[in-house]
Amino acid sequence: MTKATTNTPRTAMFRKIAALLVAGLISVGVAHASEGGLEPANIRLDDVASMQRGARLFFNYCAGCHSLRFMRYSRIAEDLQLDPKDVERNFMFGGGKIGDPVIGHMPPDDGTRWFGKAPPDLSLEARSKGSDWIYNYLKSFYLDPSRPLGWNNTVFPNASMPNVLWELQGMQSAVTKPAAEGQDAVIERLELRTPGRQDAEEFDRTARDIATFLQYVGEPAALQRESMGVWVLLYLALFTLLAYFLKHEFWKDVH
Ligand code: HEC
Known part of the structure; x- marks a missing residue:
């Protein structure tokens, strides 16, 4: 069973893509270091x-x-x-x-x-x-x-x-x-x-x-x-929270 699934064309393709990605990352790293x-x-x-x-x-x-x-x-x-x-x-x-x-x-x-x-x-x-x-x-x-x-x-x-x-x-x-x-x-x-x-x-x-x-x-x-940068991130987090609560507030009336 497991054997059949690991050898599907799709897994093979994923493997190839993963290998390419790894190779790409390594070559970028090497190029950068040298x-x-x-x-x-x-x-x-x-x-x-x-x-x-x-x-x-x-x-x-x-x-x-x-x-x-x-x-x-x-x-x-x-x-x-x-x-x-x-x-x-x-x-x-x-x-x-x-x-x-x-x-x-x-x-x-x-x-x-x-x-x-x-x-x-x-x-x-x-x-x-x-x-x-x-x-x-x-x-x-x-x-x-x-x-x-x-x-x-x-x-x-x-x-x-x-x-x-x-x-x-x-x-x-x-x-x-x-x-x-x-x-x-x-x-x-x-x-x-x-x-x-x-x-x-x-x-x-x-x-x-x-x-x-x-x-x-x-x-x-x-x-x-x-x-x-830290303040910008904090502000965004706060704003997201606020938007979330607002949405709840609005939809409460609709339901
Ligand atoms: C006694 C004088 C003197 C002192 C003290 C000195 N330098 Fe220099 N520095 C020079 C001279 C003269 C050059 C130009 C070298 C050339 O172009 O051939 C230079 C060039 C440089 C350059 C290269 C600039 C370029 O052409 O891009 C750097 C970087 C530099 N110095 C950093 C420092 C640092 C950091 C210190 C302290 C740790 C320091 N220097 C102390 C005389 C000095």
Whole structure:
């Protein structure tokens, strides 16, 4: 009996469709995971603690060179639930007012002279490159004596930025595999040569926190949108309930 039912043409068709669906889902997943060969940062815009840590890291390690000209200190304080006094004390090294935009103190000419390239504004970096890219970039510096500052990067080859987080991450060097005749050696992976203050897991969190902060900076309105979504859903649920009771009320008289 059961044998007959499992072998009907219809079950066979369903099986085929299911197999196709699974295959499709797997290929979508694979395509997504290997997009540009980047490791996903798994950032979350509802993780305020991560954004607060990211902001602190940014102002300690990045703001000397990079500005966020579309962002004001006061807005950061408000959105990230930080005390404006703390923001003034810990983030605004060059003085100024809490309502000022986050502009670095390095004149572009000096940047060009020192690094061969002026450090770009990072307000829209997460929008143009994506937070996964930033996360991977921060993890991919390695020692390279052939570069002017002694650093290179596998995600952004020949970047003129040094590894400013080396004290936390430690120093990596490239493990190459021999290339074909007349070609440059290919980098196989990066290896930690000198440990830093953080282990690999802690440094992943550091890179993720900075990527999360820059994702927020790229689109501050996304924070409000996320919290608004909950209210919209609650409103819809309430409205449905109300409509249901109203319907009951109306039909009571009809019956
Ligand atoms: C000592 C100066 C300096 C510091 C500090 C610094 N950077 Fe940079 N950064 C640069 C320079 C110079 C470039 C341009 C690199 C190039 O185009 O070759 C750059 C480029 C970048 C880029 C790539 C921009 C692009 O072209 O898309 C990102 C992202 C970035 N920096 C993030 C950071 C973060 C995050 C920090 C803090 C952890 C930081 N930087 C600290 C100098 C600096």
